[in-house]
Amino acid sequence: MRKSNRSLLxxxxxxxxxxxxxxxxxxxKGQCSNCHTMHNSQDASAVVRGGSGxxxxxxxxxxxxxxxxxxxxxxxxxxxxxxxxxTTANTIVTIGANNIPIxxxxxxxxxxxxxxxxxxxxxxxxxxxxxxxxIAGADSNLSTAPGRNILGCANSCHDTLADPPGSNNYQRGGxxxxxxxxAHHDDTKxxxxxxxxHGQPPFQNGSINYSDYVTGVEDSDWEYTTDPxxxxxxxxxxxxxxxxxxxxxxxxxxxxxFCQGCHGVFHGTPDVPSPGDGMGTSSPWxxxxxxxxxxxxxxxxxxxxxxxxxxxxxxxAWIDPANPTxxxxxxxxxxxxxxxxxxxxxxxxxxxxxxxxxxxxxGGCFTCHTTKN
Amino acid sequence: MLRKCNIIIAIVFVLxxxxxxxxxxxxxxxTGECSNCHTMHNSQNGSAVNASGPNELLLKADCxxxxxxxxxxxxxxxxxxxxxxxxxxxxxxxxxxxxxxxxxxxGGYSADDTHGHNVIDFGVAYKExxxxxxxxxxxAGQPTADELTCAGKNGCHGIREVSSSGVTGILALKGAHxxxxxxxxxxxxxxxxxxxxxxxxxGYEAGNWQNIDSNNHNEYFGASSPLxxxxxxxxxxxxxxxxxxxxxxxxxxxFCGGCHGNFHLLDGIGGDTTAPFxxxxxxxxxxxxxEFxxxxxxxxxxxxxxxxxxxxxxxxxSxxxxxxxxxxxxxxxxxxxxxxxxxxxxxxxxxxxGGCLICHTGx
Numbered sequence: 246m247r248k249s250n251r252s253l254l255x256x257x258x259x260x261x262x263x264x265x266x267x268x269x270x271x272x273x274k275g276q277c278s279n280c281h282t283m284h285n286s287q288d289a290s291a292v293v294r295g296g297s298g299x300x301x302x303x304x305x306x307x308x309x310x311x312x313x314x315x316x317x318x319x320x321x322x323x324x325x326x327x328x329x330x331x332t333t334a335n336t337i338v339t340i341g342a343n344n345i346p347i348x349x350x351x352x353x354x355x356x357x358x359x360x361x362x363x364x365x366x367x368x369x370x371x372x373x374x375x376x377x378x379x380i381a382g383a384d385s386n387l388s389t390a391p392g393r394n395i396l397g398c399a400n401s402c403h404d405t406l407a408d409p410p411g412s413n414n415y416q417r418g419g420x421x422x423x424x425x426x427x428a429h430h431d432d433t434k435x436x437x438x439x440x441x442x443h444g445q446p447p448f449q450n451g452s453i454n455y456s457d458y459v460t461g462v463e464d465s466d467w468e469y470t471t472d473p474x475x476x477x478x479x480x481x482x483x484x485x486x487x488x489x490x491x492x493x494x495x496x497x498x499x500x501x502x503f504c505q506g507c508h509g510v511f512h513g514t515p516d517v518p519s520p521g522d523g524m525g526t527s528s529p530w531x532x533x534x535x536x537x538x539x540x541x542x543x544x545x546x547x548x549x550x551x552x553x554x555x556x557x558x559x560x561x562a563w564i565d566p567a568n569p570t571x572x573x574x575x576x577x578x579x580x581x582x583x584x585x586x587x588x589x590x591x592x593x594x595x596x597x598x599x600x601x602x603x604x605x606x607x608g609g610c611f612t613c614h615t616t617k618n
Numbered sequence: 619m620l621r622k623c624n625i626i627i628a629i630v631f632v633l634x635x636x637x638x639x640x641x642x643x644x645x646x647x648x649t650g651e652c653s654n655c656h657t658m659h660n661s662q663n664g665s666a667v668n669a670s671g672p673n674e675l676l677l678k679a680d681c682x683x684x685x686x687x688x689x690x691x692x693x694x695x696x697x698x699x700x701x702x703x704x705x706x707x708x709x710x711x712x713x714x715x716x717x718x719x720x721x722x723x724x725g726g727y728s729a730d731d732t733h734g735h736n737v738i739d740f741g742v743a744y745k746e747x748x749x750x751x752x753x754x755x756x757x758a759g760q761p762t763a764d765e766l767t768c769a770g771k772n773g774c775h776g777i778r779e780v781s782s783s784g785v786t787g788i789l790a791l792k793g794a795h796x797x798x799x800x801x802x803x804x805x806x807x808x809x810x811x812x813x814x815x816x817x818x819x820x821g822y823e824a825g826n827w828q829n830i831d832s833n834n835h836n837e838y839f840g841a842s843s844p845l846x847x848x849x850x851x852x853x854x855x856x857x858x859x860x861x862x863x864x865x866x867x868x869x870x871x872x873f874c875g876g877c878h879g880n881f882h883l884l885d886g887i888g889g890d891t892t893a894p895f896x897x898x899x900x901x902x903x904x905x906x907x908x909e910f911x912x913x914x915x916x917x918x919x920x921x922x923x924x925x926x927x928x929x930x931x932x933x934x935x936s937x938x939x940x941x942x943x944x945x946x947x948x949x950x951x952x953x954x955x956x957x958x959x960x961x962x963x964x965x966x967x968x969x970x971x972g973g974c975l976i977c978h979t980g981x
Contacts, residue, residue, distance in 0.1 A: 272968065272981075273968060274967065274968050274969060275967055275968060276963070276964060276966060276967050277963070277966050277967075277968075277974055277981075278963055278964070283897065283898040283947070284753065284754055284878075284880075284881045284897050284898065285896075285897065286753040286754055286881070287957075288732075288748045288749070289748050289749045289750065289751075289753065315896075316896035316897050317896060318888065318894035318895070318896055319893075319894045319895070320895065320896065320897065320898060341967070342967060342968075430968070430980065430981045431980070
């Protein structure tokens with residue numbers, strides 16, 4: 246009997262170990278020369294590639310754009326966009342021991358990663374992605390981030406990601422408008438997908454150590470493959486705490502609080518800081534709520550995102566991403582949107598025009614709103 | 619009698635002082651029979667000593683003739699003279715500056731133009747085919763692949779006078795061998811008292827021309843910042859009249875920067891001495907408080923420079939004090955690896971060891 250108990254205990258422990266998401270070391274691997282050039286000089290030629298169209302081809306070579314005699318900071322062979330782009334449809338480029346996640350493919354991606362893909366917005370449909378410098382020009386429909394509340398911060402960071410690095414965005418245009426700080430060689434930084442803010446006041450001494458970063462558990466292949474039955478997906482961080490524009494990210498470190506940095510009107514208590522702002526404090530909401538608990542009753546009881554029931558189409562966040570429980574599932578911005586871009590207007594994860602109430606469909610909105618189909 | 623003794627004692631006393639207090643000037647100067655290196659008339663027993671004709675300075679051979687014999691000894695002995703070899707097949711390894719056999723293929727060494735400086739003294743067959751101008755040249759007019767020599771106006775060793783009267787070859791080293799100083803070289807105002815006859819470069823010369831281990835090696839001189847062309851202009855690399863090339867800050871990296879200025883001058887590395895850099899910096903203090911703190915024992919595969927010229931080699935590396943230099947990654951003559959690196963760059967992978975990771979311990 247004692248042996249049985251020990252066996253049961255062992256099985257129990259092992260099951261916990263295999264179902265708890267764990268942090269995988271994500272620091273870049275491989276040869277230094279994959280990403281760096283010491284002097285921007287090789288065989289009497291520059292190495293740095295700049296301009297539009299830079300990306301990895303199907304043979305693992307950086308191509309496109311043009312060679313530039315101007316070296317890059319950090320001795321990089323190309324820009325953020327260049328390194329995370331591909332001239333193929335592949336969304337992971339493998340060079341030796343290095344797997345590079347691709348967020349912009351110049352051919353329609355066969356398997357977009359969790360954050361989505363800039364392909365569609367680069368093709369000219371501004372509704373299908375964030376317009377990031379180096380990928381797409383300024384949004385033709387929007388002059389500022391939808392739902393933006395200035396809150397005393399008047400520079401262009403919160404207006405557009407399409408501006409080049411300059412004095413109006415702390416030299417962080419484009420990708421670094423969201424991924425403000427990066428740590429490719431440092432696994433000790435707790436910043437989920439390098440989503441770290443600028444600190445308060447912005448970019449002062451110590452801002453890199455400020456608490457304004459997103460936490461969560463990163464899927465090791467950026468959701469190139471997913472399998473909810475084995476827990477193979479991202480685990481986002483959410484909260485039920487109510488917050489408005491200000492230091493939501495610094496205080497709660499959720500993915501939604503990060504989005505709120507530019508789209509603050511869409512989240513928070515009503516009329517705070519300005520009349521008409523916010524989503525409300527409880528149902529009935531005035532805007533689709535985020536960073537609220539996914540109720541366990543009513544129609545929402547039909548969606549159990551723990552274990553195999555997790556929908557990568559309509560994901561949830563968790564109060565404790567390392568220990569997800571049904572009661573702590575949180576609705577977040579990314580339950581409906583892809584942060585980079587998608588094949589759908591408004592960067593949605595599904596075709597909104599097919600969401601027909603009473604139409605008997607499934608998926609999309611109906612993943613959570615299980616009785617409205 | 620007493621007076622004679624006193625005189626003798628006095629003489630002995632004075633001589634002892636002289637012997638003890640004289641710097642080791644005579645230890646480093648070339649020694650041995652004159653005939654080891656010189657021939658008065660290029661004639662002996664009815665034959666020419668040098669079949670191709672007499673050499674300047676009455677030398678039996680040119681630079682390569684003495685220093686690139688291609689034998690199995692990295693230090694050759696001529697009579698009682700020890701002569702360092704920069705081209706050899708000694709299985710014990712190379713001297714600190716490297717081995718040109720990696721360019722010529724002597725002894726079956728893996729050879730390639732990318733392995734070293736292709737000095738034309740070796741002949742047209744070994745001339746650089748790809749880089750016509752020095753990589754990172756700050757301006758036109760620097761020695762081209764057709765011109766690079768061991769010494770002189772188009773070379774590295776000796777006086778580098780850029781004017782039309784500048785000399786090349788052994789003439790640029792006139793007087794240096796016989797006036798050579800080794801050990802601590804903190805003045806470097808002549809070729810003889812400069813590090814490895816690199817006129818103007820300070821440093822500490824290991825007596826056997828080798829970097830052997832953490833306790834027995836050269837000591838290189840570095841600075842806390844390369845000069846800034848925007849501030850010092852032509853004076854970054856030249857004397858005030860632009861007659862000569864002078865090493866920036868008298869450092870070994872500043873010497874390299876004389877030809878490879880874009881790789882070294884402040885505006886070439888990003889404009890200041892703090893990260894992020896646009897090119898790998900040299901002549902900056904290795905930062906403290908991060909990954910570099912773990913590099914504490916001198917490694918001859920990634921040597922560092924010092925901001926003061928030491929009187930003896932030290933086995934300690936101190937972040938916040940010591941300096942990264944060109945020779946931290948490269949050898950000056952030639953190596954077995956492309957780009958004259960000290961190691962195979964293709965084997966430097968994150969999570970591994972050696973090479974770049976000797977300093978970049980966190981990667």
